[in-house]
Amino acid sequence: MTLADFSFDWSLMGPPLLAGLLVASTHVLLGRRVLERGIIFIDLTIAQVAALGVILAGVSEDGGGIATQVAAAVAALLAAALLTWTEHKFRKLQEALIGSLYVLSACIAILVLAHNPHGAEHMQELLAGQILWVSYSQLWPVAILYAVILLMWFGVVRTRPGLFYFLFALTVMASVQLVGVYLVFATLIMPAIATSMLPERRGLPIGYLIAGAGYGLGLWLSVPFDLPAGPFIVCVLSALVIVTGIVRRLRG
Template identity: 35%
Template sequence: MNGFSPSWQEVGALLAAPLTAAILLPGLLVYYGLHILRRGIIFVDLALAQVATLGTCVCVLLGHEATDVHAYLWSLGFTMGGALLFTFLREPAHGRVPLEALIGIVYVVAAATSVLLLSHTPHGREELQKTLVGDLLTVSWPAVLRLSALYAGIGLVHWLWRRRFIGLTFHREAVRAAGAPVRLWDFWFYFLFGLVVTTFVHLGGVLLVFSYLIIPAVCGQLWTGSLGAAFLMGWGIAVLGGVGGLAGSYQLDVPAGAAVVCTLGLLLAICAAAAALRRPAPSR
């Protein structure tokens, strides 16, 4: 090892906060991913993430830094607007247009608007790249602690009202028949989900948010129909993908967010192949 190579202690200190984030934070994303899969709104996370990013772009255009408190407040405001929008899009009056089509339109328009806004800033290209893949390797301990506290609070809300949230996702008609205010609870679901997406976009970017939400949840559902078991398996896949991606990113000197996404994709391929081999062959 030459004199310019960092010691294991230095590497450990550098990666400690990102690794902690990769282990603790994806759990809530996996839980939301299972809800998203069941509701059949796969791209709502991408759309909400892009809406949150649009808020950041507006803030940058106004002269603020993308990492200061103003950017979070703008993102939060746009996220609340997105939550209201998706609450009413969830059950359109006519029903002739698929919900996923409307979600896709929101994503594309928000993304295009972000590009237009950032084209007028000095570092627009760099900001666009950061919104896609984030900067997970440089996450700080204060950021990890803040997000852990926020996610623990949101997780507690879901635990205290788990029957209502799970009922809305998995037994929607029964909840409606019981006279519950479905749209009000839908709004809280999307708003809390938007908080998670907004904060994680600033950490890992849009692509990583989508990957953490969907890929581990799909892996879990490939193997079990139990919500609890799928959640635990999905969290395990998320941790493996995060740790493996960060290690690969450091060794190969490539963007951490993209490395984690590719690692999660590889794990999904392995899970899908293993699940296919586990199924009994059809009788002839």
């Protein structure tokens, strides 16, 4: 392995890095709200439900593009509607119900793919993601969607918190198809954990810095070491969270 192996190839890494930064633009903000509301597994659950929608669309439509997007959005929004209802009716059980929905949707996905010769591969792609294969053409619709979501977040959701689950569902629905379930969860929760004790005006910039550095370093180092980019980025994000915690403790 030489120094040339560690060069950052923008033609290869440009779209994946932009995809990661796009995901971070919404997920770092939403992650703080998830921690505040005490619904830690909501992101993992809605990501899994959206993935189930993608799987069902792939089985019935042979992976047809628009049908896949619609199926993922419908699945995620139905999950959001269900969880909005359960939060009002069974608030004390909400986290348990969220976890149960995750297990149920994951098991249904496994059953649907049980007789598919490429089922295990398809499931792995949805979980770990295929971020290295993201193209610029995939980013524009997601960028527009995220812009609308951020506008609605700052303009509407703070006064109408009942919309939280629905905006959250649309965000996760788009991001899980870009980067996979694992990175969706990591981008939401890990920067939020690292900055949980900081006020938003300080915590958000540091959270964005952690997420951006995690994607950048993870993508850069995954190529020369020939490791799957998605899981490696999760490991880098974890390391950055630990380093941030150590620095905060040393500074008192």
